[in-house]
Amino acid sequence: MPSLSPAAERNKGPIFEILNPLLPTGAQVMEVASGTGQHADYFCEKRPDLRWQPSDPDQASFENIMEFYRARKSEAFQEPIRWSVFDPLPEPLQRSFDAVVNINMIHISPWEACLALLDHCKIWLASGGLLHLYGPFILGDRPTAASNLAFHQSLQARDPRWGLRELDQVVAAAATRGLLWKKTIDMPANNVSVLFSAPRRDFPSR
Numbered sequence: 172m173p174s175l176s177p178a179a180e181r182n183k184g185p186i187f188e189i190l191n192p193l194l195p196t197g198a199q200v201m202e203v204a205s206g207t208g209q210h211a212d213y214f215c216e217k218r219p220d221l222r223w224q225p226s227d228p229d230q231a232s233f234e235n236i237m238e239f240y241r242a243r244k245s246e247a248f249q250e251p252i253r254w255s256v257f258d259p260l261p262e263p264l265q266r267s268f269d270a271v272v273n274i275n276m277i278h279i280s281p282w283e284a285c286l287a288l289l290d291h292c293k294i295w296l297a298s299g300g301l302l303h304l305y306g307p308f309i310l311g312d313r314p315t316a317a318s319n320l321a322f323h324q325s326l327q328a329r330d331p332r333w334g335l336r337e338l339d340q341v342v343a344a345a346a347t348r349g350l351l352w353k354k355t356i357d358m359p360a361n362n363v364s365v366l367f368s369a370p371r372r373d374f375p376s377r
């Protein structure tokens with residue numbers, strides 16, 4: 172039996188509700204930092220038309236995702252890749268995706284990991300493609316919840332390069348890579364889903 176993350180078990184349903192209507196039939200989805208693989212498994216169960224590429228650099232996480240992959244036996248669930256945003260792109264990732272999904276990573280890694288993720292999105296996302304970031308953020312328009320402040324401090328104590336990100340800074344970094352902020356949606360437990368889109372590239376008709 173694969174290990175389960177209680178947080179992923181709680182948030183997979185609410186995240187699915189947000190993303191499901193935004194993913195076209197047959198959408199190619201790249202998931203960065205899949206962790207246990209629960210989100211990949213849930214989306215592939217609910218949407219067998221998707222082509223969901225899970226990835227994570229951590230060996231134990233990778234093996235856990237492999238357990239889900241073998242059990243699901245669905246064309247939707249692509250073979251997981253052991254990969255960090257700091258690595259060069261392996262062959263299976265050298266293509267475009269309709270959506271990139273990243274859940275609870277950018278505060279548990281250095282700021283450079285967020286920038287590297289955005290760099291990859293610039294290359295990956297097809298015209299009008301979607302980037303979904305999920306997690307706790309420092310939001311410009313409201314005070315940070317006490318639980319999120321405490322979490323931020325505990326992350327910084329573990330590694331001073333970690334910590335909750337200011338959403339305005341993430342939006343600005345995305346904009347310099349041509350990724351446009353679309354929407355921030357409140358989610359349970361003081362988390363948010365943040366949606367970005369790649370510009371539409373309309374080719375002139377002949």
Ligand SMILES: C[S@@+](CC[C@H](N)C(=O)[O-])C[C@H]1O[C@@H](n2cnc3c(N)ncnc32)[C@H](O)[C@@H]1O
Pocket residue numbers: 176178179203204205206207227228229232254255256257273274275276279280284
């Ligand atoms: C808190 S877990 C979240 C996992 C999963 N997305 C979830 O929500 O359950 C953070 C994940 O980020 C991954 N991670 C950390 N640094 C990374 C990097 N440089 N590139 C890709 N993933 C990374 C870790 O291996 C870990 O699985």
